[in-house]
Amino acid sequence: xxxxxxxxxxxxxxxxxxxxxxxxxxxxxxxxxxxxxxxxxxxxxxxxxxxxxxxxxxxxxxxxxxxxxxxxxxxxxxxxxxxxxxxxxxxxxxxxxxxxxxxxxxxxxxxxxxxxxxxxxxxxxxxxxxxxxxxxxxxxxxxxxxxxxxxxxxxxxxxxxxxxxxxxxxxxxxxxxxxxxxxxxxxxxxxxxxxxxxxxxxxxxxxxxxxxxxxxxxxxxxxxxxxxxxxxxxxxxxxxxxxxxxxxxxxxxxxxxxxxxxxxxxxxxxxxxxxxxxxxxxxxxxxxxxxxxxxxxxxxxxxxxxxxxxxxxxxxxxxxxxxxxxxxxxxxxxxxxxxxxxxxxxxxxxxxxxxxxxxxxxxxxxxxxxxxxxxxxxxxx
Amino acid sequence: xxxxxxxxxxxxxxxxxxxxxxxxxxxxxxxxxxxxxxxxxxxxxxxxxxxxxxxxxxxxxxxxxxxxxxxxxxxxxxxxxxxxxxxxxxxxxxxxxxxxxxxxxxxxxxxxxxxxxxxxxxxxxxxxxxxxxxxxxxxxxxxxxxxxxxxxxxxxxxxxxxxxxxxxxxxxxxxxxxxxxxxxxxxxxxxxxxxxxxxxxxxxxxxxxxxxxxxxxxxxxxxxxxxxxxxxxxxxxxxxxxxxxxxxxxxxxxxxxxxxxxxxxxxxxxxxxxxxxxxxxxxxxxxxxxxxxxxxxxxxxxxxxxxxxxxxxxxxxxxxxxxxxxxxxxxxxxxxxxxxxxxxxxxxxxxxxxxxxxxxxxxxxxxxxxxxxxxxxxxxx
Numbered sequence: 001x002x003x004x005x006x007x008x009x010x011x012x013x014x015x016x017x018x019x020x021x022x023x024x025x026x027x028x029x030x031x032x033x034x035x036x037x038x039x040x041x042x043x044x045x046x047x048x049x050x051x052x053x054x055x056x057x058x059x060x061x062x063x064x065x066x067x068x069x070x071x072x073x074x075x076x077x078x079x080x081x082x083x084x085x086x087x088x089x090x091x092x093x094x095x096x097x098x099x100x101x102x103x104x105x106x107x108x109x110x111x112x113x114x115x116x117x118x119x120x121x122x123x124x125x126x127x128x129x130x131x132x133x134x135x136x137x138x139x140x141x142x143x144x145x146x147x148x149x150x151x152x153x154x155x156x157x158x159x160x161x162x163x164x165x166x167x168x169x170x171x172x173x174x175x176x177x178x179x180x181x182x183x184x185x186x187x188x189x190x191x192x193x194x195x196x197x198x199x200x201x202x203x204x205x206x207x208x209x210x211x212x213x214x215x216x217x218x219x220x221x222x223x224x225x226x227x228x229x230x231x232x233x234x235x236x237x238x239x240x241x242x243x244x245x246x247x248x249x250x251x252x253x254x255x256x257x258x259x260x261x262x263x264x265x266x267x268x269x270x271x272x273x274x275x276x277x278x279x280x281x282x283x284x285x286x287x288x289x290x291x292x293x294x295x296x297x298x299x300x301x302x303x304x305x306x307x308x309x310x311x312x313x314x315x316x317x318x319x320x321x322x323x324x325x326x327x328x329x330x331x332x333x334x335x336x337x338x339x340x341x342x343x344x345x346x347x348x349x350x351x352x353x354x355x356x357x358x359x360x361x362x363x364x365x366x367x368x369x370x371x372x373x374x375x376x377x378x379x380x381x
Numbered sequence: 382x383x384x385x386x387x388x389x390x391x392x393x394x395x396x397x398x399x400x401x402x403x404x405x406x407x408x409x410x411x412x413x414x415x416x417x418x419x420x421x422x423x424x425x426x427x428x429x430x431x432x433x434x435x436x437x438x439x440x441x442x443x444x445x446x447x448x449x450x451x452x453x454x455x456x457x458x459x460x461x462x463x464x465x466x467x468x469x470x471x472x473x474x475x476x477x478x479x480x481x482x483x484x485x486x487x488x489x490x491x492x493x494x495x496x497x498x499x500x501x502x503x504x505x506x507x508x509x510x511x512x513x514x515x516x517x518x519x520x521x522x523x524x525x526x527x528x529x530x531x532x533x534x535x536x537x538x539x540x541x542x543x544x545x546x547x548x549x550x551x552x553x554x555x556x557x558x559x560x561x562x563x564x565x566x567x568x569x570x571x572x573x574x575x576x577x578x579x580x581x582x583x584x585x586x587x588x589x590x591x592x593x594x595x596x597x598x599x600x601x602x603x604x605x606x607x608x609x610x611x612x613x614x615x616x617x618x619x620x621x622x623x624x625x626x627x628x629x630x631x632x633x634x635x636x637x638x639x640x641x642x643x644x645x646x647x648x649x650x651x652x653x654x655x656x657x658x659x660x661x662x663x664x665x666x667x668x669x670x671x672x673x674x675x676x677x678x679x680x681x682x683x684x685x686x687x688x689x690x691x692x693x694x695x696x697x698x699x700x701x702x703x704x705x706x707x708x709x710x711x712x713x714x715x716x717x718x719x720x721x722x723x724x725x726x727x728x729x730x731x732x733x734x735x736x737x738x739x740x741x742x743x744x745x746x747x748x749x750x751x752x753x754x755x756x757x758x759x760x761x762x
């Protein structure tokens with residue numbers, strides 16, 4: 001239980017589920033005839049419905065972005081540092097919406113839910129979903145809340161990719177786009193890391209070709225490895241040095257294969273705890289979603305052309321030690337936006353934390369992001 | 382079979398095995414009462430035994446550094462580009478020695494050999510070996526060849542670490558030290574990658590707690606994952622982009638978990654082929670050897686102090702896009718050498734290949750390395 005819930009917390013919040021019965025055709029060609037979307041909202045929609053913000057989550061995120069789901073929750077939502085009354089995304093001014101993307105594992109239709117057409121777990125048969133599919137789905141969801149235009153769409157990492165896709169696919173339906181620690185497409189190295197993560201999961205005998213839930217098992221080892229590997233790419237070399245250095249867990253080398261260094265202990269812990277909260281098939285799907293993201297692909301690999309119709313005002317943020325999606329990747333986005341003559345602000349934040357920085361309330365980051373949000377709030381009618 | 386063996390190849394060479402019966406006490410406290418060392422030599426030892434060069438191999442290397450072991454060999458030794466008549470390490474001038482380090486899997490005593498005391502495979506009971514142990518063992522081996530001083534000790538990556546240890550532990554027994562793409566110790570990030578590789582192997586059910594050879598099986602999936610991961614860290618992001626970009630194997634996305642991108646195909650191939658030529662327990666040992674390497678550790682973390690007794694002349698080489706052991710890591714070595722007032726040349730080679738560059742005959746690298754070797758050859762008496 002949270003010792004006390006701070007005044008600037010959104011407090012206790014409940015995930016809600018919306019059921020959609022209008023068929024959704026996905027990029028892969030498959031159709032979901034019906035599906036659920038789990039979501040949370042914070043703050044109040046104003047009378048003109050002009051203050052709605054969509055938060056897009058990253059690979060291992062979900063709809064629970066802020067506050068606590070119960071008095072027993074030990075940790076708040078994944079972006080609680082930025083969302084709440086008086087925080088950067090101020091819930092006294094904005095109506096904040098966060099949905100668990102299709103294919104997720106926290107209540108939206110995905111591999112760990114029941115396929116209504118078979119009565120069995122979707123498992124590996126859940127279709128591959130793309131960022132374009134998600135944005136299409138979020139667009140439908142938006143109507144269900146009677147929101148006709150987002151005041152802003154905001155996201156970090158894979159979340160930032162959804163923001164980019166929004167500005168291209170529904171240019172008139174968002175006023176502001178905030179793209180944090182993202183990239184316009186994955187590099188071969190990014191894909192390579194994802195592939196090792198997938199092979200870790202898929203080669204685990206308990207994966208059972210993806211049908212592990214039916215067999216009442218879980219590919220724990222594979223998912224743990226995938227998460228350990230992911231964690232290395234989320235932290236900078238500097239952050240790891242500052243956090244662990246070569247510190248020994250027991251003060252001496254053990255000349256065996258147990259943990260010697262603190263960093264090993266940390267990674268094993270991160271890996272193990274992830275297994276208890278995430279679904280392996282969802283992890284596989286999300287990595288493919290990342291690999292497939294390539295909004296310029298439809299525009300002859302010309303990102304500036306892809307942005308041509310965009311009308312949102314952009315804020316792009318990167319972090320100096322992020323090597324998963326390095327500042328150079330944000331530069332590509334900014335350059336294309338400038339080439340397309342769009343309105344864009346760009347901030348490169350000095351941070352030692354690597355890719356994880358986007359989740360951390362680093363003062364300079366919060367100040368710049370906060371000032372920008374105040375301007376957006378000032379425009380509300 | 383090699384189509385034709387080039388004139389500048391050392392040609393067909395045979396691995397030899399030396400059996401040692403003098404007990405070797407290791408850093409971990411355990412003792413090997415007897416052991417084998419597999420080695421190859423190229424060129425001829427001169428009358429004064431002054432032209433001997435020791436080549437130290439890296440994690441997945443072995444004693445077969447140059448030439449072919451048979452007419453059927455498709456590939457030459459791992460550093461054939463640098464070793465041979467007329468090559469950078471010119472076998473017309475030098476007597477070149479390369480040994481498979483203890484714990485290896487190519488003929489030297491290691492996990493895949495028989496423990497003479499039990500008559501069974503050593504397997505996971507082979508002791509953890511350190512760079513210091515290797516150097517001690519190489520020192521004994523040297524006497525067996527009647528070499529009293531190396532003209533040069535040369536190595537890349539983990540091989541370069543052995544070179545560093547030689548200059549500290551046996552300062553008078555080598556004239557030149559050539560340290561390529563190495564580091565004076567691993568970073569937390571380096572250790573983290575090794576830990577994921579180890580967990581990949583150890584969590585494979587076919588690992589059988591390391592006793593897989595007795596059970597006539599192999600932890601193929603785990604070793605494959607470890608190698609795939611290793612490969613990502615050997616290549617630079619640039620090299621991967623140049624080599625694969627986002628090229629699709631079949632020209633289109635398949636919306637499934639088969640290979641979409643060329644880079645995935647490449648990694649799977651690298652992983653699979655490694656399993657056929659390497660032992661998983663050896664891989665585990667080598668990663669621990671890397672993690673434990675810390676020559677400054679015995680000198681109050683003062684690398685300059687560690688180098689104080691060194692009398693070798695140093696050449697240190699790094700590669701601009703190497704992110705496994707980045708140029709900064711070589712700078713640390715060079716700075717400490719300068720602080721200790723040692724003679725050192727340092728070259729930072731522009732290369733797009735990442736860590737793998739040390740194995741590639743990049744013209745600038747070969748020119749500088751070659752000039753240095755010519756100077757060394759000129760000093761021979």
